[in-house]
Amino acid sequence: MNIVMPGHAAAFAASQREKADKLRAQHGIEPQPWYRITNAADPDEAELLLYDEVGGWWGCTADQMIADLRGVTAPNLRVRINSPGGSVFEGVAIANALRSHPANVTIQVDGIAASIASVIAMAGDRIEMAPNTMMMIHDASGLCMGNAADMAEMEELLDLISDNIADAYAARAGGTRDQWRERMRAETWYLPDDAVENGLADEAISMPKAADPAEPDEGDGDEPDMARPFDLAAYGYTGPQAAPEQVTLTFNVGDNLDEKLLAMLRKVVAKRDEAAPVEDTAVAVHHTATADGSWDGGAQEKKLPAPMPLAMAKAMYAWYDPQQVDDGKLPKTACKFPHHDVDADGKPGAANLAACRNGLARLDSADIPESDRDGVRRHLQAHLDDAKSADDAAAAEPTAGAETGLGQPADDAWAGIVAHLTDDADDWSALVSHLTRPASSGAATEA
DSSP: OOOOOOTTHHHHHHHHHHHHHHHHHHHTOOOBOOEEEEOTTOSSEEEEEEOSOBSTTTBOOHHHHHHHHTTOOSSEEEEEEEEOOBOHHHHHHHHHHHHHOSSEEEEEEEEEEETHHHHHHTTSSEEEEOTTOEEEEOOOOOOOOSOHHHHHHHHHHHHHHHHHHHHHHHHHHOSOHHHHHHHHHTTEEEOHHHHHHTTSOSEEOOOOOOOOOOOOOGGGTTSOOOOGGGOGGGGTOOOOOOOOOOOOOOOOGGGGSOHHHHHHHHHHHHHHHHSOOOOOEEOOOOOOOEEOSOOOHHHHHHTSOSSEEHHHHHHHEEEEOGGGOBTTEEOGGGEEEEOEEEOTTSOEEEEEHHHHHHHHHTSTTSSSOGGGHHHHHHHHHHHHHHHHHHHHHHHHSOOTTOBOTTSSBGGGHHHHHTTTOOTTOTTHHHHHTTOOOOSOHHHHHHO
């Protein structure tokens, strides 16, 4: 769903910058750099440090940072974040600049990625959470002075901004805008493993081994100072480390093997190259019980272990990425289209029909291989068909009180015929000899 921002949104963003400029001029404060880019032309990886508020009253705006990003020619860019957030529009501009940059962008949360800083993190091709770090999401907030109409416009703008931010989380982690807005309203905090489990990060980095501190590089004296509240020295950072020199050893195998052995090796390599590569996979259709109740995918997934066994993933989801299977297990982020209710023991059970319908509705826009869509569609539709078949069978089943052609239950048909007769008749046999007893209750039913 697209969001149409009100016409005064651009004016609102411009007014934020104007107020910041006036405050700095009033107090004689120069804008402080809250980022630093190093190794821009490194043949391997450049680094961007975002270690302060984004924009804000005392910091400079995103313009200069985005201009500096254009100078990064390294094939990889590592963005290290320790920021409490800041200006929404400045953060959105930075996130889009990172998305459009040709380098492969890895986001590394070094301390905290809160508010709009968490949205910047969503722009990475890969997101890593360092030990003991946190990520926080919440609804947008702002200040407004004016009459009731001004306040109403601000309410509308903040709701639209929050919807826009929720879409960024949903695009990265799955789920719906409404689900993420609910978590944002609750101001939700995530530790590294929680962020990975909820799809907001790809990896929780393990605690590194202790090592001797690196010697400071005397050549870094001309680097810009960071804002004082987020001084890098407080975190023990001494500058980027030089990559160790790599040595490549090459030799020709053919110089040491005879032609017969070489022919065998070529045959093996050719056979391997002809093998079909492992690709993303739709889970095969299976039939389970169904439940037509409300669906909260996040709550159900939270009951699953992480990582989970492959068999459990196939019992819970309609699609998974086999390339992420490790030792028979895989993370939740490798799976899509959850649609089974999970019990308290973490075991998937009945297929939730609301989840199946929701999955079919968003299948065409899902980020999965085109060749897998039909398989996912068949899987989800099969559960809906199972539920319909069960409903049809229940409607066709006769009730226990079904009447026979004689107007009474089949088992009581004979009793109804002879109810007026009594056991004290003089000649019982004579009285009933002309009657023919039905062969069975079934015969009475068919009469």
